[in-house]
Amino acid sequence: MKTIQNPILRGFCPDPCMIRTGDDYYIATSTFEWWPCVNLYHSKDLAHWEQLPSPLREPGQMDLRGDPNSGGIWAPDLSWDGQYYYLLVTNVTTKKGRWYNTHNYMSRAASITGPWSQPVYLNSIGFDPSLLHDTDGKCYLVNMINGFKGVLVQQMDPETGALLGERRKVYSGSGIGCTEGPRIYHIGSWYYLVVAEGGTGYSHCVTIARSDNVFGPYETMPDNPLLTSDQNDLTAIQKCGHGSFVETQNGEWYMAHLCSRPNSARGSLLGRETALQKITWQDGWPRLACGGKIAQNAVPAPKDLPEVELPAMAEQDDFDVPALAPGYATPRTPLGDCVNLTVRPGWLRLTGQESMNSLHHVTLVARRQQEHEMQAETRMDFTPVCPEQMAGFTYCYDSMNFYLLGKTCAEDGTPVLELLKSDTGVVEDVCDPVPVPDGTLDFKLTTTPDGGMAQFYYRQPQGEWQSIGPACPTDILTDEHCRGFTGAHVGVYAHDMAGLHNHADFDYLNVHFER
Known part of the structure; x- marks a missing residue:
């Protein structure tokens, strides 16, 4: 039997949020303060999954400037x-x-690749909105109430986004707490309400309720929840919750x-x-096909579906095309003229703006870490003219928690490398500045197999790698530490x-993950 290994993304x-149209499956995921908004x-x-261009990637579609860390685009x-196609954020x-x-906003498009309409404002009463396109042609907006006070349902005009009729509270939760992420599916004669509960941590779970009317009342599934995690087995995937059916x-x-x-x-x-988990139906309720409630690291693959291995993002990007590939992200806003791939062919040019701890205009092009053991490398050409200018390599979580290996200059103009650490906003030097010659430098970052420690290196091109600073603990880059x-x-x-619009050029970015 063929199996699918988790995580799939x-x-x-x-x-x-997963849907199917014909033979095609699509998943949209949260991006929070990272731009573009929504990964697809x-x-x-x-x-096998291929990342597509984001539906919300154009300037003016959404403004995340000033949004707090881990604010921005949720669920x-x-x-x-x-x-x-409809997209709610x-x-x-x-x-x-x-x-x-x-x-809460709604956009729609006739094709998954767009163009997507300008987002229409819906409401602000709670997060995690979703749509039910019912079998009778009516459309309903479903969202939780801020403060985890329950789930609301209201009819909506899908053409305009106008909310129609009475807004009704249909479910207060199962009693587990932190009821969020609601979706309603009309399957057979039942409306199934799927919600996330338990908080998005180690007690996270998927709760199921059902009703014969879209407005309830909804009955919680016997022996709820449908899915949770085995917190005593760290070889098993954890924090499992927030489900979507297909x-x-x-x-x-x-x-x-x-x-x-x-x-x-x-x-x-x-x-x-x-x-991904496989689902079966028993007595009108969904159940894990494996039995029990615990998420599995591997699940049976669907029968009779063609196996199509789509191309993953390349390990090495030589920046030889005029636009960044899907998979790159920048904080809160598109970089506009501050990123350029054509003025120096084969190089990525970044024009400096505000510092890493800003919530507004930060010139950073990043990729998410996908495995604990990672090696990343880049080559940079940058000439700072004052200490207020810096460019280099960053290993970061958000504006308050990061490591930054950057080239700058001392007050006397001597070029130096600095390795900085920011822990909950407190910035300090990891080691003394290291004088370096003018010209191009290579940077490298490696992590241990468990991801617990990171080591930075530098060299002149074709020279010997030299470590800078001690091995750095990565706990400051975790969800738990950063909350x-x-x-x-x-x-x-x-x-x-200094506002002088100095730029740094990068010849390549090589990121290898050891799975």
């Missing part, structure tokens, strides 16, 4: 009504104190859900990822806090 791919993936066999919902602009500001063209059922692979110290360096949702990234970076 590895490294920072949380809150999956395509598969033919549920095992996208992707749906299809037979004519249009929440832009979380504040997430502290008593009130979250959670603004039926294959051959009548089999699967559920996509988020998960995590913490290392032995229970640090989630890779963030939350996407896994966030995004996982670690590696990338190339430049800032110019």
Whole structure:
């Protein structure tokens, strides 16, 4: 029997929403403060996934500037009504104190590749909105209530996004707590409400309720939840919850859900990822095909689906095409003229803006970390003219938690390398600055097999690698330490806090993950 290994989307791919149209499967995942908004993936066999351009990638479609770390785009919902694809997102602009500001929007397109309509505002009453395209042609907006106060349903005009009629609370939760991520599926004579509960940590789970009316009342499944994790077995995927159902063209059922692979110290360096479980139906309720409630590291592949191995993102990018491939991300906003792949063919040019700890304009091009053991390498050509300019290599979680190996200059103009560490916003030197010659430098980053430690290196091209600083603990780049949702990234970076628009050129970025 062929199996599918979990996670199917590895490294920072949380809150999956999976749909099928014909023979094509699509998953949309959260991006939080990273741009472009929403990561979108395509598969033919549920095992091999190719990243597509984001539906929300154009300037003006969404503004994340100033959004807090792990704010921004939460839990996208992707749906299809037979004519249009619909995408719902929440832009979380504040997430502290008593009130979250959670603004929900809808876009749609006739093709998954777009063009997508300008987002239409829906409401701000809670996050994780989704759509039910019912069998009678009506459309319903489903979302949770801020403060985890339950689930709302309201009819919606899919043409305009206008909300119609009474907004009704249909479910208060199963009692597990933190009811979020609601989706409703009309299957047979039942409306099935799928929600995430238990908080998006080690107690996360998938709860099921059903009703014979879209507005309820909804009855929680006996012996709920449907899915959770074995917290005593760290070889098993953890934090499993936030489910999304799909039926294959051959009548089999699967559920996509988020998960995590913490290392032995229970640090989630890779963030939350996407896994798959096979579902069967018993007495009108969904159940895991494997039996029990515990998420599995491997599940049976669908029958009679063609195995199509789609191309993954290349390990080495030589920057020899005029646009960045899907898979790269920047904080909060497109870089516009601050990123250029044509002015110096074969090189990525980054023009410096604000520093790493800004929530607005940061020149950083990054890739998510997909496995604990990683080696990343780049070549940089950069000439700083004042200490307020720096460019280099970063291993980062967010604006408050990162390592930065950067070339700058001392007050007397001597070029130096600095290795900086930011832990919850407190920035310090990992080691003394290292004088370096003018000209091109290579940078390298390696992590240990468990991802627990990282070592930085530098050299002149074709020279010998030299380590800089001690091995650095990566616990400051985990979800648990940062109290966030995004996982670690590696990338190339430049800032110019003198406002002189100095630039750094990068010849390649090579990122290898040891699976």
